[in-house]
Amino acid sequence: MILSSFRASRVARYWIAAFCLAAFGSSLGAASNSSPVSVSSPDRSIDVEVNAAGPLSYRISVDNKPVIATSRLGLKLHEGGTLGANVAIVKVEKSDDDSTWDNPFGKRRAVRNRYKQVRISLREASMNGRTFDVIVRVFDDGVGIRYSLPTGSNIKQSVLEEELTEFAFTNNARCFAGDHSQNEPTESRGNFIGSQEWEFRKRPLSELPTETVTGLPLLVQTPAAWVAVTEADLFDWSGMWLARSPAKPGAATTAGVTLRARLAPSLKGDGLVKISLPHDSPWRVLMIGRTPGKLIESDLVLNLSTPSKLPTTSWIKPGLMAWDHWWSGDTKVDTATIKEYIQLASDMGWPYQLIDWHWYGEPKLPDSDITKVDPAVDMDEVRRFAAEKNVRLWLWLHWTDADRNDAYQRAFALYQDWGIAGVKIDFMDRDDQEMVNWYEKITRAAADHRLMINFHGAYKPTGMNRTWPNQVTREGVLGNEYNKWSARVTPEHKLTLPFTRFLAGPADFTPGGFINRQPSQFKTKISPTQVQGTRAGELALFVVYDSPICCVCGSPENIRGAPGSDFLRIVPTVWDETRVISGTVGEQIAVARRSGGDWYLGALTNSSPRNLSVVLDFLSKGKWNMRIWRDAPDAAENAEHISTEERAVKPGDVLNLKLAPAGGAVVRFWPHQSE
Secondary structure, rough: OOHHHHHHHHHHHHHHHHHHHHHOOOOOOOEEOOEEEEOOOOOOOOEEEEEOOOOOOOEEEOOOEEEEEEEEEEEOOOOOOEOOOOOEEEEEEEEEEEEEEEEEOOOOEEEEEEEEEEEEEEEHHOOOOOEEEEEEEEEOOEEEEEEEEOOOOOOOOOEEEEEEEEEEEEEOOEEEEEOOOOOOOHOOOOOOOOOOOOOOOEHHHHOOOOOOOOEEEEEOOOOOEEEEEEEEEOOOOOOOEEEEOOOOOOOOOOEEEEEEEEEEOOOOOEOOOOOOOOEEEEEEEEEOOOOHHHHEEEEEEEEOOOOOOOOOOOOOEEEEEEEOOOHHHHOOOOHHHHHHHHHHHHHOOOOEEEEEOOOOOOOOOOOOOOOOOOOOOHHHHHHHHHHHOOOOOEEEEEEEHHHHHHHHHHHHHHHHHHHHEEEEEEEOOOOHHHHHHHHHHHHHHHHOOOOOEOOOOOOOOOOHHHHHHOEEOOOOOOOOHHHHHHOOOHHHOOOHHHHHHHHHHOOOOOOOOOOOOOHHHOOOOOOHHHHHHHOOHHHHHHHHHHOOEEEEOOOOOOOOOOOOHHHHHHHOOOOOOOEEEEEEEOOOOEEEEEOEEEEEEEEEOOOEEEEEEOOOOOOOOOOOOEEEEOOOOOOOOOOOOOOEEEEEEEEOOEEEEEEOOOEEEEEEEEEEEOO
C-alpha cells in the first residue's frame, strides 16, 4: 500500500474493525493484532499510520502526499531489551478535543487546542511481554508522538540507553539546520554541550552530519509542506538532537534521508535518561504548514505542553526592560550607572531594569555569594530609586552560584523581600536530564517567591513557558550580543530566526541597537556597539520576534530622544492575535499582530532592497489611523535615517513598503475616533 492510498485504506480498515467489534462484542482493539492504526487531523489533511508489523514504525502524509516515510519508533533500555522491536497491539483508544485556553503571555490570547488522538497499547515479545504505549496526537498544523511507560509488575525504574525515533524524509529536501560547528569551543563542537547559539544554515538533508549532532528546531521544505522538527513537554528527560543515518551504498542523491533522534547523555556516563515508572517521554513534534509563515502562527508546541501549574499568574507582567550591560559601551556596574538605566526605563515607560553580572562581585568562584552585594553597588539606594521611578529590577546570576549549596533557596526569599521582579540565570550550556530537571526545580522555586525567570546559555524552549508561565523567555539564540565581537548577526540570519528558532518559543534576542549600519559599513569590537541593518529594521524586530520580557540592548545616550525611540514607548511584548502576511526564509517577512484594539505591523528584508505590498485586510470595518516608521530614502547609505508618516486608512487598502537593503518598517494602526 502506498501513502497516497491512506484515505481509502483507512476507511476500509475502519469498517473491518467495526464488523469485528460487533461480532465479538468487545471494546476497541481488545484482541492482540498487528494491523496498522491510522489517525488523521481534524481537517483530514494530515494522515499518520502506525505499524506494528516488524519493528514499530510510523509514517505521515500531507494532502495525500508522503512526507515522512516508514520511520522507526522505539526505546533501547539498559536491561538489554528494546521496546518496539517485536510488538503486538493490545488495545487502541481514540479520542479528540476541540477546546480553547487563555494565554496572556504569547502570540495569541485565545489558543485553540483541536486534535485527534490515538493511544496504542503494545506488548513487547522480546522483553517478556513488557507493555508500553505510543500516543499520536494530530492537529491541523502538525503531529506529536510520545512514549508512555507504565509501571511493570516488578519494574519501578529503568535506564534509557538509546531512543530509536526516526524521521525518514521522503526526498533529499532542502533544510535549515542549527550549525553546531562554529560557535562552541573546539572541544565541544558537534556534541551536546553549548549555548545553542547558532545560525540555521540552508543545505540539503544529505549534508547533515552522521556522527555529530544537529540542533533543533530543524526546518525542512518538502514537496508537500514545510515541516519543522522539535520537541515539547520536556520534563525529566534529556534534550533531543538529530543525526543523519548514513545513506545506503549506491543510493541516489534524490533519495530519501533519514534522521535519527539522539539524546544528550548524562555527564556521569550512566545512560541517557533514568526513568522512574510510570513515565512519559517528551512529545516528538512535527510542525506542518503549506507556507513557512503558517509555522510561525502555530501554537503546536504550547498545545502539546502541560497546562500551567501556577494557581495564579496575575503577578507575571510582560514588558520591556533596560539593560546596564557591557554590550552598549564601557558600562560599569556601580550605583550611578544602574540608576542611569533605571531612569531610562522610567523615561521610556518600561517596567523593568536588568542589573547584569558582577553586581555580587566576581561570579563562579568558590565563595561567590548571590545574597551579598558588591561594595560598588548601594542596593538600598538602587531599590529606593527604582521604586521612586516605578521601575522593578531583575538580577543576573551565574547558574553555578545559584546551585552551590542550594544558594537559590536563600537568595530567592531575599529577592522577594527586596521586591525583585525576576532573575536572569546564565551559562548552563547543557540539556541532559540532570540539567533539564534543574531548570524545572529553579523555575518552581522562583514561582514560590513570585520571581520571573529568563534562562541564558540555555537550550531551546520546549513549552515550559506554558507549564510554568514565570519562565517567560530564554536565550538559546544567536542574538544581538554577537555584534559586539562578530559579523554573524547578518540581515539573512535575522530573517531565518522567525522560521527556525522562534518556532520553539520566545527568545531573548535583545533588540534595540540604535547604532545602525549597513553590512558593508559595519564594524566589530568598537564602542558603542553597532548592529547590522537600518533603524527601521531594528524597530521591526520588536514586532517580528516573540519575547514577553524584551530586553533592550541600547544605552540611554543612544536611545533617549533618538528617531524611532517613540515607537519603543508604545510597542507591546505580548499579543492577542498574530498573522504572517508574507514570508520567505532568509529573505523577507511581514507580520501583523493585534494588541487589544490596535494592530502593529513589522516588516523586514535581507541585504537586498525590496518592495512589499501589504493588503490591510486584517483590519476590521471602519476608519483607522496609521503611523509608520520606515527607511528614509537615503537609508541604503545612512542606516540610522528613518521617515515617519501618519494618515487615515481603511480595510482593504494596500500599503506599499519600500525597504532599503537590510531595512524594514513598523506600523501602528488604531481605530479612528469620530469627533
